[in-house]
Amino acid sequence: MSRDCYLFCKSCERCQRTGNISQKKQMPQNPILVCENFDVWGIDFMSPFPISFGNVYILLAVDYVSKWVEARATRSDDAKMIIEFLKSNVFARFGVPRALISDRGTHFCNKMMEALLKKYNVTHRVSTAYHPQTNAMPSSRGIGTPSILGGQTMQFQHR
Template structure:
């Protein structure tokens, strides 16, 4: 019996990623205000699971851009890809300009499917449990 093309499994490329090539990013909060801070910005490396987090007063695009430049791009190098949800703090003109300037691919998760950014979601749960 011959196998037709229709019944074949689609070929998937084998992808190799280096440490710090792919990062997931997410905000946690709104928490009760403590010293003026009510959010946590969390960035997780997909390969090493290294976590960078900072308490923030707001959850806006400026906070995200400043954090990425100073704590990720300048420390670990410019990543190949950044994965985030569709929050307006990640999905805006400022972020588009930032990732375009540095040549980073920005992957946006689909709504109601947080598993796409599973690394960040796992650490979100851990931080919430700890707090």
């Protein structure tokens, strides 16, 4: 294969004009991470929505590979509720993930969550305040979700 690459570069006009690539000019190689379905989940809260049965928030978890969405309407945004959601909606149904990505909210970054993730050997990755796009998966999946859920709650209230 290296011989084929060498011959290809030798016959390429652009490569000939550029010249040889030295070790200094080469880009650093990073290993490709192998990620299966349900290995990496993004989690975040969505609000505000019309209050329905006392529920104010929607907890949204999105699988980064399959884009599968799990959502639950909740009354609070505390760690106890998140742990129960993760155990029943993610761990029990799809298996324990390798990583969980969230923002730096106190409901995600606390001792209870740390203990749960340590117990199940899940890596917790958090987005920085300077680059919130790290946790964009739940938000980007949520682009259609708020309008869908908002429309459904409005329909339900008018019945």
